[in-house]
Amino acid sequence: MYQYFYDLTGNTIIATLIVAVFPLVNVLLVALIGVYLERKVSAWIQDRIGPNRTGPLGLFQTVADFLKMLQKEDATSTEIDSKLYNIAPVLVFTGSFAAYAAIPFSSKLIGSEADVGIFYVLAISSLVVGGILMAGWASNNKYSMLGAMRSAAQIISYEIPTAIIVLSIVMFTGTLSLDKISDMQTASFWNWNIFGGAELGLTKFLMIPFMFIGFLIIFISTLAEVNRTPFDIPEAESELVAGYFTEYCGMKWAMFMLSEYGNMFAVSAIVSILFFGGYHSPIGYLGNSIGVEWLIPFEQAFWFLAKGWFFILVQMWLRWTLPRLRVDQLMSLCWKYLIPYAFVNLIIIGIISLL
Amino acid sequence: MALKTEHMVLNMGPQHPSTHGVLRLELEIEGELVNKVTPHLGYLHRCFEKHAEAMQYNQVVPYTDRLDYLASIGNNFGYALAVEKLMGIQVPERVEYIRVIMAELQRIASHLVAIGSNGADIGALTPFLYLFRDREHILSIIEETCGARMLYNYIWIGGLSHDIHPDFVRKTKEFVNYFKPTIVELDNLLSFNKIFIERTANIGILPVDTAINFGASGPTLRGSGIKFDLRRDDPYSIYDRFDFEIPVGKGLMGTVGDCWDRYNVRIREMEQSLRIIEQAVDNIPEGDVQSAIPKRIKPPKGTVYKRVENPRGELGYFIISDGTVNPFRVKVRAPSFVNLEVLGELCKGNLVADIIAILGSIDIVLGEVDR
Numbered sequence: 001m002y003q004y005f006y007d008l009t010g011n012t013i014i015a016t017l018i019v020a021v022f023p024l025v026n027v028l029l030v031a032l033i034g035v036y037l038e039r040k041v042s043a044w045i046q047d048r049i050g051p052n053r054t055g056p057l058g059l060f061q062t063v064a065d066f067l068k069m070l071q072k073e074d075a076t077s078t079e080i081d082s083k084l085y086n087i088a089p090v091l092v093f094t095g096s097f098a099a100y101a102a103i104p105f106s107s108k109l110i111g112s113e114a115d116v117g118i119f120y121v122l123a124i125s126s127l128v129v130g131g132i133l134m135a136g137w138a139s140n141n142k143y144s145m146l147g148a149m150r151s152a153a154q155i156i157s158y159e160i161p162t163a164i165i166v167l168s169i170v171m172f173t174g175t176l177s178l179d180k181i182s183d184m185q186t187a188s189f190w191n192w193n194i195f196g197g198a199e200l201g202l203t204k205f206l207m208i209p210f211m212f213i214g215f216l217i218i219f220i221s222t223l224a225e226v227n228r229t230p231f232d233i234p235e236a237e238s239e240l241v242a243g244y245f246t247e248y249c250g251m252k253w254a255m256f257m258l259s260e261y262g263n264m265f266a267v268s269a270i271v272s273i274l275f276f277g278g279y280h281s282p283i284g285y286l287g288n289s290i291g292v293e294w295l296i297p298f299e300q301a302f303w304f305l306a307k308g309w310f311f312i313l314v315q316m317w318l319r320w321t322l323p324r325l326r327v328d329q330l331m332s333l334c335w336k337y338l339i340p341y342a343f344v345n346l347i348i349i350g351i352i353s354l355l
Numbered sequence: 356m357a358l359k360t361e362h363m364v365l366n367m368g369p370q371h372p373s374t375h376g377v378l379r380l381e382l383e384i385e386g387e388l389v390n391k392v393t394p395h396l397g398y399l400h401r402c403f404e405k406h407a408e409a410m411q412y413n414q415v416v417p418y419t420d421r422l423d424y425l426a427s428i429g430n431n432f433g434y435a436l437a438v439e440k441l442m443g444i445q446v447p448e449r450v451e452y453i454r455v456i457m458a459e460l461q462r463i464a465s466h467l468v469a470i471g472s473n474g475a476d477i478g479a480l481t482p483f484l485y486l487f488r489d490r491e492h493i494l495s496i497i498e499e500t501c502g503a504r505m506l507y508n509y510i511w512i513g514g515l516s517h518d519i520h521p522d523f524v525r526k527t528k529e530f531v532n533y534f535k536p537t538i539v540e541l542d543n544l545l546s547f548n549k550i551f552i553e554r555t556a557n558i559g560i561l562p563v564d565t566a567i568n569f570g571a572s573g574p575t576l577r578g579s580g581i582k583f584d585l586r587r588d589d590p591y592s593i594y595d596r597f598d599f600e601i602p603v604g605k606g607l608m609g610t611v612g613d614c615w616d617r618y619n620v621r622i623r624e625m626e627q628s629l630r631i632i633e634q635a636v637d638n639i640p641e642g643d644v645q646s647a648i649p650k651r652i653k654p655p656k657g658t659v660y661k662r663v664e665n666p667r668g669e670l671g672y673f674i675i676s677d678g679t680v681n682p683f684r685v686k687v688r689a690p691s692f693v694n695l696e697v698l699g700e701l702c703k704g705n706l707v708a709d710i711i712a713i714l715g716s717i718d719i720v721l722g723e724v725d726r
Contacts, residue, residue: 046484142365146387146707229478230550239708241372323550324478326708327387 023100031261072250084138089255095127096262106300117178139247147243182278189282222267229319268311279304376721399725407685420506431510437661437672449642465666473715556609559713573668578604578617585664614716
């Protein structure tokens with residue numbers, strides 16, 4: 001996409017800005033729709049009505065909230081470490097926003113066609129931990145501190161099973177590029193990695209159960225990485241008030257919320273790219289059948305967003321159904337179950353790939 | 356050389372999402388591990404007992420509402436029984452039946468909040484709202500009869516403030532039929548949820564002798580496996596006429612007396628309350644609910660102690676009368692206050708997250724703790 005805009009404008013800076021705006025808009029939209037949906041979905045699950053006052057069906061609720069947030073006084077305690085305190089929300093947001101650079105929304109709509117896409121996403125999203133620790137430490141609040149320590153421990157631990165499963169997909173597909181991984185799963189849902197990839201044969205059928213296990217593990221561990229229930233212990237509101245962002249208000253707090261929803265979509269996107277064909281349609285393209293070439297990227301973007309939102313809805317569904325784990329149970333789940341299973345899964349997938 | 360370390364003191368409350376009001380817990384923590392818990396009380400102290408001395412006997416009733424504000428009818432009930440015992444008033448059958456049905460409805464409503472907030476503390480917000488939805492049915496039944504939804508001022512000395520609404524019997528039966536399947540739903544959603552069991556089983560174990568030594572009562576005591584319920588062991592009103600069981604903790608998921616047992620006792624108690632309501636609601640005799648209310652409440656000199664089984668445990672009223680229209684002294688034995696004492700014992704060596712689960716399973720109401 002960058003190349004396209006560079007050819008169009010002939011200016012690197014303008015091209016970069018245009019390319020950067022798209023994921024930003026996407027993050028904002030995800031947060032805007034996500035917060036609204038979270039409320040509506042929770043209301044439907046809990047036998048309530050949910051927001052219905054601001055605009056038709058309460059659609060402008062998040063907009064109203066956002067305006068409220070903008071107007072709020074930036075109240076801070078006098079005892080904070082103000083440098084770290086102010087950097088933290090920016091860093092957290094940067095971490096989740098930067099991950100979008102490598103995520104392919106369609107075959108044409110990619111920020112950067114990096115060959116090490118998935119590696120980059122894993123690396124840059126770790127930046128969030130730093131921001132969270134900073135926020136917890138700088139707030140000079142014991143609840144924030146506890147939340148930040150929990151969060152750091154949790155995110156770092158759960159990166160390991162995530163990375164192992166990503167590794168098994170990388171071994172299977174032979175590439176780190178998210179675009180290429182998506183492209184290998186084209187044509188039909190039967191070619192998705194969760195169904196053993198595009199190549200027919202014995203290998204494909206042997207692969208299916210292990211791909212399912214891999215999907216489950218990565219789904220659970222990404223849930224933990226974005227601090228969603230049942231792994232929302234860093235911000236467990238009944239224990240730690242609001243965890244690491246207890247002391248934040250106004251726009252700084254909104255940055256944390258933005259990054260939370262941004263992360264939710266990012267991990268959903270990663271899961272759908274790795275296992276569910278990324279931007280590829282499960283049933284073929286309308287553009288191909290009626291011979292309109294330019295329609296295809298739009299269809300791809302639609303399928304990509306649909307898959308991403310599907311996983312976000314699953315996350316919400318889980319959040320409003322399950323209680324929360326305790327911090328030690330969370331750790332034992334990761335180190336005693338997910339990591340060994342992920343590792344065995346990696347070895348088995350490796351052996352099957354060799355067949 | 357070893358590094359010097361010190362424990363962190365964390366003030367949980369009075370403003371905290373899950374201290375169930377304005378309880379303040381001073382936690383001495385080592386990382387996430389809790390070494391010591393000191394509850395600090397008194398943030399909701401309203402001088403109920405002193406205030407009662409300046410009131411006439413019947414004027415105290417609305418104040419008793421505000422003790423355990425989730426089970427106001429139980430509080431009215433205990434106070435009315437105490438004064439009636441002091442004055443030797445015999446109330447009509449109809450009043451007895453209505454009182455029992457109302458008290459049991461209130462018990463269910465109160466347990467619904469207890470169970471729901473215990474779950475919400477552990478992170479299950481959806482069951483909490485389901486239970487509030489169910490509680491709404493009870494509140495509207497009571498509201499139809501006496502006009503209030505929380506502080507009823509319903510059971511008066513010698514009678515009731517209002518006779519039941521003509522729809523009362525029908526709606527109560529409807530509620531019983533509606534509520535039975537919801538208990539099953541609750542069990543499926545929360546009680547036997549793996550995560551919920553992990554969080555509550557084997558946590559905050561209250562051994563039998565500790566429970567007795569601290570004077571715990573209600574579900575907190577029965578969770579430890581002791582079959583002690585004043586409705587059966589010291590029957591008041593007409594509870595001896597009904598057939599019901601007393602559920603106790605059996606350690607189904609872990610050890611006897613853990614958080615899950617206390618939680619489960621409450622659910623099973625709701626089933627028993629439904630049984631009592633079913634038996635009572637068809638047999639309400641005709642009569643006037645206000646016929647036995649004395650014109651002038653002036654008990655003879657003397658003292659009385661009357662205890663009733665409130666949703667949270669043994670609620671006792673000790674009243675000294677000096678023969679005037681004002682009570683000389685009203686002392687309340689508040690079950691929440693006594694049950695809260697065991698918190699320090701239960702919390703040692705647990706994690707911060709467990710404190711919340713344990714506190715929720717003891718189920719205190721600050722209005723009653725501080726009075």
